[in-house]
Amino acid sequence: MAKLGYPFTLGVASGEPLPDGVILWTRLAPEPLHLDPRRPGGMPKRQVAVRWQVAEDQGLTRVVKEGTAYAEHAWAHSVHVKVEGLRPATEYFYRFSVADPLFEPATSPVGRTKTAPAPDSQAPVRFAVASCQRYEHGHFTAYRHLAVERPDVVFHLGDYIYEAGRPATTPQPGRYVRPLEPPARECTTLHDYRNRYARYRTDPDLRAAHAAAPWIVTWDDHEVEDNYRGTRPADGSDQAAFLRRRTAAYRAYYEHQPLRVRPVGDGLRMYRWRAYGTVADFLVLDARQYRDGADMLGPEQEAWLLGKLRAPRARWKVLVQPVFFAQRAFPGPGGPSFSRDAWDAYRDQRSRIMAAAGRDLVVLSGDVHNNWACELSTAFGDPAARPVGVEFVSTAITSLPPSTDNHAILAANPHIRYFEGHRGYLTGTATPTAFEVAYRVVDFVDRPGAPVSTAAVFGVEDGRLVRVDTMP
Ligand SMILES: [Fe+2]
Structure with missing residues (x-):
């Protein structure tokens, strides 16, 4: 044979x-x-x-x-x-x-892999953050650079795959640079999702990043379907059919990620606590599986999270989660509007999280395909409010950015302190006394070979963002 x-x-x-x-x-x-x-x-x-x-x-x-x-x-x-x-x-x-x-x-x-420090360790942790890697949008050059950095751990914040088929819009030069096929239909079955993960892993830069460091992953929507909530598809189609699709997508996700637990029934337990000594409690959230109404996390996950935030073991409380956390008003002629998919649609739960954290909260986010940095408070827009922490929003590995007016967003949201529009990833270092994050960017993804550079470095002091790189 x-x-x-x-x-x-x-x-x-x-x-x-x-x-x-x-x-x-x-x-x-x-x-x-x-x-x-x-x-x-x-x-x-x-x-x-x-x-x-x-x-x-x-x-x-x-x-x-x-x-x-x-x-x-x-x-x-x-x-x-x-x-x-x-x-x-x-x-x-x-x-x-x-x-x-x-x-x-x-x-x-x-x-290459690396174990976490002992529970009483004060050793620094060097981490990287990645999200949003639409294959047909570009080359995974950012991952090639991330792999060279050999961090202690890589956090992936979701949109590891995109479920969509061939782009519905007319392909434009520089926008759809790699073919998905075969097949190139929208993923709905277990086999579709399996082959989509396999298509992504045929990329040598993505394989290099996985081989370079241990990963801690969570998901966003595109691992299943754009903007789904819990057991509900975004388009209002049949819920039983959607749950079968979600179950297949979760299974394929497990089959392609280094996870500790298997799917059970139609669910997969994703929220978890990963400790790095007494330096950082990484609290990995699932912002999709339990969404319902005004509740992004579901009651069980929220109770677990608030408990961890109220009784921290470590200096920094770090949320590892997919979507924009701070308030982000989009100015418009009829007044500001807000995303219905991010934390602005779940304000009460967001307030409870910040109240439980009290201080020293760090939120890592993705989803929006641009770099941002924000200061967090329980009263966004009130300059007298005491800051509770900061948010670092990581750009996409490849996914194209939305056509938003980012300078108008900065002007309308004084707590959002930084915008940067390249593809890339974050690297960070947490120690008992400092938390620093570097925005690592590549100039282009429509062809291989882009060099990497650091667009900015921020630190955290008393819940406020401090720029620590030297300005030209
Ligand atoms: Fe995305």
């Missing part, structure tokens, strides 16, 4: 770092865009044993943990290895291999 091709086409990933362990991920996919839903990734309907190794060195000569995991057809031959017994705040390297008659013997690329 002819052998299948190289199975590690989608690369490797790690995530969910704890002081003593991480999750290692890969997926066997010799034909990542295989069109037959019964053979996802071109794999037959049987289990395959996958060897894994974790070592102290990049050459994997000093192996400290190893074992066998089983890639199952029902999970698209994805593998999630829960590695335990590692040392805190330590860099490790890992790889997978297969020795199965289906394949020629094959070994994956080597990934």
Whole structure:
């Protein structure tokens, strides 16, 4: 029988770092865009044993943990290895291999990961933030640069894929620069979503970023459907059909991310606390799955979050979440308008979160495809209000920006202190005494090869933004 091709086409990933362990991920996919839903990734309907190794060195000569995991057809031959017994705040390297008659013997690329610090550690944490990576909008050059920086951890704030098919609008030069096909229809089935993730992971820069550091991910809307809320599709179509679609999308998401927990029924538990010693409590939010009416988080997640904010263990309380948190008024001739998809549509819940945080709140956001920085207060627009913290809004990796009048938005919202309009990502450092964020930008994404530069660096002092880079 002819052998299948190289199975590690989608690369490797790690995530969910704890002081003593991480999750290692890969997926066997010799034909990542295989069109037959019964053979996802071109794999037959049987289990395959996958060897894994974790070592102290990049050459994997000093192996400290190893074992066998089983890639199952029902999970698209994805593998999630829960590695335990590692040392805190330590860099490790890992790889997978297969020795199965289906394949020629094959070994994956080597990934680098790092465990979280011990609970009492005061060690600084160096992180990166990414979001919004519409494949057909551009090249993932920003990820190539992010990978070189080898942060302790990467946060992804959602819109990891876009579910849309071929652009409905007429393609314009510089706007749709990479083909999605095959297939290029809007994702609705499990197979559609699986192949969309596989299409994205065929990009070597995205694979490099996953192989460079552990990721902690959350989602926004496009992992399922634009602007959906809870179990409701944005277009008001049949709710039962939408829930089937959402369940398929959540399953495919799990199959392609280094997550600790599997989907259960039609849900996937995403909100969680990830601690970096006594420096930062990272509180990862799910702003989609439980949305209902005036409630973005749902009662259980809100109660969990308020409890964490009222009894912090660390110096900085950092919300890792997808959508714009501060008030953002869009000035217009008939008075200001507000997004109905972001926190401005959920003001009461936002106020309860800020009240519980009290001070030293840091919010990381994405979604809007531009860089912004904001000061947070329980009374936006009142200069006498005591600031409770800051928000760093990260631009898109590739997704094109909206055609908003950003200077008018700055003028109408004095608490929004910074705007910048390139593609890119954030890097940050949190210590017991400082929190700093750099806006890393690339000049273009319509072709490969853009260099990266730092557009601005901000620090946080007494809940206020302080620009710490030198102005030209
Ligand atoms: Fe987006």
